[in-house]
Amino acid sequence: AVAALRITAPLQDLFRGLTMLRGSLPMVSTALDLLDLPADRPTLRTPGVPSPAGVFPRHTIRLQQVSYRYPGHQDWVLQDVSLSIPVGSRVALVGSTGSGKSTTANILLGLLHPQQGQLELDGIPVEGLDLPAWQANCAQVPQTITLLNRSVMENVAFGEPAEQVNQDRVWEALEAAQLQEFVAEMPYGLFTQVGENGLRLSGGQRQRLALARAFYRQASFLVLDEATSALDNRTESDVIEALEVIGRRCTTVVIAHRLSTVQRCDRIYEFADGRLKAYGSYSELQQSSDSFRELAQLEGRSATA
Template sequence: MPLQSQTWSNLRQLLSELPRRRLRLLVFVLLASLLQGLVDVFLVALLARLVGLIAGARVEDYLPGIRVFGGGLLDQSSWLVGLLIAAFWLASMIRFGVSLMQSLLCADVWNDFVNKVYGNLVCQKYDFFVRQRTANLSEKFNRILNGISTGVISPLLLIAGNLVSVVVLLVGVVAVLGLKALAMFALILFAYVLASKVVTPYLRLASKQRIRYSRRINLLLMESLRSMREVQLYAAEKYFISRFSRDGLIAKRYDRIDRLLPDVPRLVIEPAAITVLFLVGLVPALTMGDAEAVRSAIPSLAAVLVGMLRISAPLQAMFRSVNRLRGGLPQIEDALELLSLKPVRYLIDSPGVPTPEGVMPRRFIQLKDVSFSYAPDAKQVIQGVNLTVPIGSRIALVGRTGSGKSTLAHLMLGLFQPTSGELLLDGIAVTDQEVPAWQANCAFVPQSIRLIDGSIRDNVAFGCDPEDVDDDLVWGALEAAQFDDYVSGMNYGLYTLIGENGIKLSGGQRQRLSLARAFFRGAKLLVLDEATSALDNKTENNVMQALDIVGRRCTTVVIAHRLSTVKKCDLIYEVEAGRIVHSGDFDSLCASSSSFRDMALIEEG
């Protein structure tokens, strides 16, 4: 079938992503599985010989060297019992070793895939993350972490290892005991495959439904926890509890079926195998009343019985692994999508990337004839913009919501690449190789702040090794952001934990912490996107005074709706529908732009 062909093609492609050293280790695991099968064959042969001796039956010596057990019954039995005990211990140790190697190999493969995917993700350009839904990326990444490791790689290793052991054991037992054993094993395997075929459709349905409802539960959990304020205000607790309970009950029901069905073939086959074994191997002799034939059959029956028990566990493991693999195969396409991502963004330490000082302009930053759209077939949100920012100046971007102010800031920061036009530094176009060096000179304080679940110190010195952080610089940044007094009053000072995304702080405190992060960076270009919108007038005034001191050491771009924030700016650009419609200082814009004048009048009340 084409689907199957595509699935196996995807599987081969996934395995091709593995380093060669992992494939060498896989070969070693298979060789260990081969040894495990050989030891099991040796066990069966020894047991057949021992039972034959005890029963007084003549056993054909199919294995070379079997005649070393000379002497009387007691001598031979003593040798065989000793060897059997040693062989059982050896088989258990080898089985443990194979399982350990499989687990280690699976963990190494997990680490290889995860590191590669994460490395590929962080080396994508920023517009990649704008186009993608973060929840989708996170969900796919978690699927790489868990699904591919436990649903594809681990089952493959188990199938390969157990298949080698089963084949070696079957061939060995048939070689020792002859065609009668082959016929019995063939019947048992046929019955096992038949039972598996009957169970598999129900197992597949249960697995699919379990995954479906588990995803619904996870989505419901995330949505309700993220919206807890609204849940409580709208008294929606019962609604979410009811949905969670209902979906959880259904998921648990399918989970029970998913766990039970893989054991059904074994529960059916083991008694069926015993029935076949005695019907074929013992009943004919019993019906004929031939005591010698009964004694002769006992060693073979014992050997086949032990062989069946030794094969039963690997077969069951293979059946479980095949079904886990079937459940994991659909996830391969998403895994390959992330694994196939190529790093397209230079890092600051990539070869050929200049120093931040080497690209820092001395005269101006310029957007020249810049247009931009979020997708090739999408409408242009920036259209033919020409914008110049003199070094050391403070400029402002004002305009209605959705006019393109933040997008222009992202273009200046090198986060977006223009659809047409150029970002120029002192008249020289910025190349992809120079973008990391340019961004090392920049800091950005967004309106929608993202803080890490750590301490005040961790957030101010974002991305820095804690051992390399100078606390004096952290306090200086907090002072500039008018946040030092509050932090010094905390029980643990800089080491106070702020919770997930700063949940333990107010909106204004989170904004000041974000400002401190920007000040700590010592950036040459500081972009403030509604960075003071959550501050009261007094605190905003204090922060702007700090900017007068700190900001004159850098170039500042302010995006604001409150015109009081931009009064002291050297130059103001008014943005409308992705275009610069007016520019000038505050007074000249009030005189020349009716829309700017209206905004000023509305704010003055």
């Protein structure tokens, strides 16, 4: 019995380590995929690549008859999707899990390349040397975020050399993400360490730090993929109000399950089974789409329960 008791703790550590390893396998796979990228893949430093401002459209970002399936799979996850995003607008993608929202966003970001159809900027296809220039205009806040075991400032200004970080912009980004007061009260302010993957922060604070990172980049095209899902209703409302200001400086695509997140969007695209089912404003979809109306009513009852 004593021997069994002595090995209990080491066994728990072993199983805990195996669980962490299993949970990290998707990230390992992603890292290996990045290592497989061709060495001649164009970057902003590649001769002939235009400036980011040179490719950003004046009028419209469009997907034209796009169909996509993941390598090694026969089933299409997107089929004949065409949508238009006016520059400066805020657009939402809604639908059930697996309906194609995130795949659509990744094609808009140039992270995936459709087998059929194309991404167009003011009617010009994005391909070849234009791709890195377009991506330099983009920022994304995913639902699952990764933070460094570094300071708040280093996490907000991710990838920027310390001597080039603009602290005023960092504070502006934190304010927009409704995190300024919290950081100001931390022991070392911007220089406070957040711990491994934000261990010292709550889920909502980690999500807001990721939002601040995107705001710091001052991107012209911003994708929020369930980015407010970890926030309580009041904080989410504050962040959405901040987007009212910041969103007019850039074009924003919001992916959300909670319809309260997308009520103020200029246009909403509803997806179902990899196809575009309906689109319009929030009030228009309540009238034209039975599924959207039912979801809005269900959410309304949940909010008042």
